[in-house]
Amino acid sequence: MPTRTGRPPKISRDAILAAAHRIVDTEGPDALTMRRVAREVGTTAMALYHHVRDKDDLLRLLLDDYAAGVPLPDPVSDDPAGRAVEAATAMRAALAPRPWIVDVLRADDLLARRALRFPEAIIDAFMTGGLDAEDAVDAYRIIWHYTAGEISARAAATRRRTDDRLTYREQVFTGLDPAELPRLAALGERWEELAGRDTYDKGLRALVHGLLR
Amino acid sequence: MPTRTGRPPKISRDAILAAAHRIVDTEGPDALTMRRVAREVGTTAMALYHHVRDKDDLLRLLLDDYAAGVPLPDPVSDDPAGRAVEAATAMRAALAPRPWIVDVLRADDLLARRALRFPEAIIDAFMTGGLDAEDAVDAYRIIWHYTAGEISARAAATRRRTDDRLTYREQVFTGLDPAELPRLAALGERWEELAGRDTYDKGLRALVHGLLR
DNA sequence: GCATCTTTTTATACGCGTATAGAAAGTAGC
DNA sequence: GCTACTTTCTATACGCGTATAAAAAGATGC
Numbered sequence: 001m002p003t004r005t006g007r008p009p010k011i012s013r014d015a016i017l018a019a020a021h022r023i024v025d026t027e028g029p030d031a032l033t034m035r036r037v038a039r040e041v042g043t044t045a046m047a048l049y050h051h052v053r054d055k056d057d058l059l060r061l062l063l064d065d066y067a068a069g070v071p072l073p074d075p076v077s078d079d080p081a082g083r084a085v086e087a088a089t090a091m092r093a094a095l096a097p098r099p100w101i102v103d104v105l106r107a108d109d110l111l112a113r114r115a116l117r118f119p120e121a122i123i124d125a126f127m128t129g130g131l132d133a134e135d136a137v138d139a140y141r142i143i144w145h146y147t148a149g150e151i152s153a154r155a156a157a158t159r160r161r162t163d164d165r166l167t168y169r170e171q172v173f174t175g176l177d178p179a180e181l182p183r184l185a186a187l188g189e190r191w192e193e194l195a196g197r198d199t200y201d202k203g204l205r206a207l208v209h210g211l212l213r
Numbered sequence: 214m215p216t217r218t219g220r221p222p223k224i225s226r227d228a229i230l231a232a233a234h235r236i237v238d239t240e241g242p243d244a245l246t247m248r249r250v251a252r253e254v255g256t257t258a259m260a261l262y263h264h265v266r267d268k269d270d271l272l273r274l275l276l277d278d279y280a281a282g283v284p285l286p287d288p289v290s291d292d293p294a295g296r297a298v299e300a301a302t303a304m305r306a307a308l309a310p311r312p313w314i315v316d317v318l319r320a321d322d323l324l325a326r327r328a329l330r331f332p333e334a335i336i337d338a339f340m341t342g343g344l345d346a347e348d349a350v351d352a353y354r355i356i357w358h359y360t361a362g363e364i365s366a367r368a369a370a371t372r373r374r375t376d377d378r379l380t381y382r383e384q385v386f387t388g389l390d391p392a393e394l395p396r397l398a399a400l401g402e403r404w405e406e407l408a409g410r411d412t413y414d415k416g417l418r419a420l421v422h423g424l425l426r
Numbered sequence: 427g428c429a430t431c432t433t434t435t436t437a438t439a440c441g442c443g444t445a446t447a448g449a450a451a452g453t454a455g456c
Numbered sequence: 457g458c459t460a461c462t463t464t465c466t467a468t469a470c471g472c473g474t475a476t477a478a479a480a481a482g483a484t485g486c
Contacts, residue, residue: 006463007451036442046444047465055443060381106362107369109408111385116394123396133400137407142359142416149319149362156320168273172324181329183336187346194350195322203355209426210419219433220481246472259474260435268473 011041013051013061014200020062029100034058059104060112066101067115070094075121080129084143084208087121092147093117099155102148109144119144120122129212146207150200154180157195169195220324224254226264226274233275242313247271272317273325279314280328283307288334293342297356297421298414300334305360307331312368315361322326322357342425352424359420363413370408382408 013205019040023032035057040043052058072090075083095101105112119140126136158169169192178185187194231255235244247268253259265271285303288296304323308314318325323332332353339349373381382405389400400407 003453004463005453005461007463007465011465034439035440044444045442046465046467049444050464089225106366107373108315108382108385109366111382113385115396116385116389120394120397127396132269133396133403134407136396137400137404138410138412138415141408141410142412142419143361145366145412145416146355146359146420147362148366149358149360152365153319153322153358153361160320169324172321172326176329180331183340183346183349184329184333187350190346191350195348195354197351197354199355199358201349202351203358203420203424206355206423206426207359207416207420208423210421210423211416213421215482217433218431220435222434247474248471257436258472259437259476262474263434352455408457 001095009050011043011047011051015041016048016067017061018053020058023067024062029098032059056104059100063101063104064112064114066098066113067094070115072117080125081208081212083128084122084125084139084212085204086146087118088143088204088208089127089201091118091122091205092151095151096154097163099151099166102151102155106148106152109141126211131212135211142211143204143207147200147201150203154198220261224256224260228254229261229264229271230274230278233271234278237275242311245272269317272313276314276317277325277327279311280307280325283328285330285334293338294421294425296341297335297352297425298417299339300331300338301356301360301417301421302414304331304335305364305417308360308364309367310366315364315368317366319361322354323361339424344425347355348424355424356417356420359416360413363416 005091016037019037020032023036023040034045034048037058038048041048049057052061072087075086077083077086106131111119123133123136126139127133131139170189173184173188173191176185176188186189227397229250232250233245236249236253246260247261250271251261254261261271265274285300288299290296290299335350335353335356336346339352340346344352383402386397386404389398389401397404
């Protein structure tokens with residue numbers, strides 16, 4: 001008997017998700033608060049908690065929806081290393097504009113249901129390259145850690161820059177003792193410029209090469 | 214004339230830092246709130262803001278103190294790759310038990326003043342290995358991204374595990390379609406076990422090898 | 427001694443995530 | 457029609473980081 005008992009719901013998880021998508025799209029991820037979502041669906045913040053476990057849960061659902069829409073391009077290279085690089089690059093390209101996703105997923109190695117194409121492709125590339133299953137999973141997780149670290153560093157740096165703190169790094173780098181820190185002292189003010197470079201691809205290739213060796 | 218005008222301070226930055234250290238040491242980083250620190254030094258939360266810019270600033274100062282006490286062991290290897298691996302491993306060992314540091318420093322490539330020994334040693338190893346200054350800085354930043362990503366993933370996973378969500382990953386991995394995701398479907402429940410492994414060293418060596426190639 | 431200026435401290439307030447308690451609105455058994 | 461039971465929603469509250477405004481407490485110039 002599938003009859004439902006209890007007070008009939010005024011809102012649904014889908015409605016919550018739709019509202020959340022609207023808010024993120026139009027006002028950015030910072031605007032996504034439980035109260036804001038509640039207002040959007042015409043209820044109170046606490047009512048949401050009967051449909052999602054907590055805000056993290058909501059973000060995970062949001063990401064899963066989002067991931068479903070991101071295509072994994074067909075591989076171009078035919079060597080395993082090239083395919084691993086391609087898949088990881090696609091994964092990073094999908095995530096980089098939405099660093100909040102990384103903050104949500106850090107713990108879970110990008111394990112959102114509808115994002116699994118990315119790990120699948122990377123693990124497959126490594127196994128094709130001769131690694132056994134365990135080593136391929138290790139390789140994937142290593143690449144994930146690198147990717148997550150790079151994206152969230154980049155996001156934090158951008159946030160910082162829009163704030164104020166151009167000065168903090170300069171502060172750290174002024175008046176270094178060349179006797180104690182010769183390399184850094186020699187770099188001096190160049191750090192600021194060098195630290196702005198996008199090194200993802202370089203690191204990724206080094207990683208893939210080293211892992212397939 | 215170094216005479217001070219204005220209302221004499223009741224508290225000092227040093228007192229705030231000392232209190233913060235006490236709190237983190239005895240109650241953990243989650244207990245470190247501005248109000249808690251204020252109570253510890255016998256004042257109100259807002260009074261702290263005349264001595265530190267914001268909570269992030271406080272955390273950075275805290276980290277700087279902490280970094281001063283962590284030794285960088287003398288190198289054992291004499292090849293550059295070995296020295297880079299040693300320095301990075303020491304850096305990670307210093308940070309891993311205190312993942313909150315990584316959250317604070319993500320944007321700044323571990324640029325706390327008194328932690329500069331670590332980048333110095335890593336950049337030096339790479340330059341000794343034949344890279345020019347720019348490539349060595351790139352190499353350091355790549356290693357930092359990897360290290361930061363690994364530490365914060367590990368920390369988030371641990372937090373997750375102490376919570377509840379043993380189930381989330383299982384959820385994602387049940388009922389995969391072997392036609393669509395053959396590699397992952399074949400792994401099945403083994404993921405949980407494989408994802409627990411510590412792959413830092415493996416990735417680090419791959420990275421260093423790839424970067425010095 | 428008193429007004430002025432500067433620095434620091436306090437008071438109050440906002441929106442955040444979410445814990446807790448209880449009210450509301452249905453179905454089911456009698 | 458009444459009571460029990462279940463589910464959902466609402467009200468209230470807590471501690472968080474911190475913005476803003478006002479008060480306090482000293483030095484300085486007259």
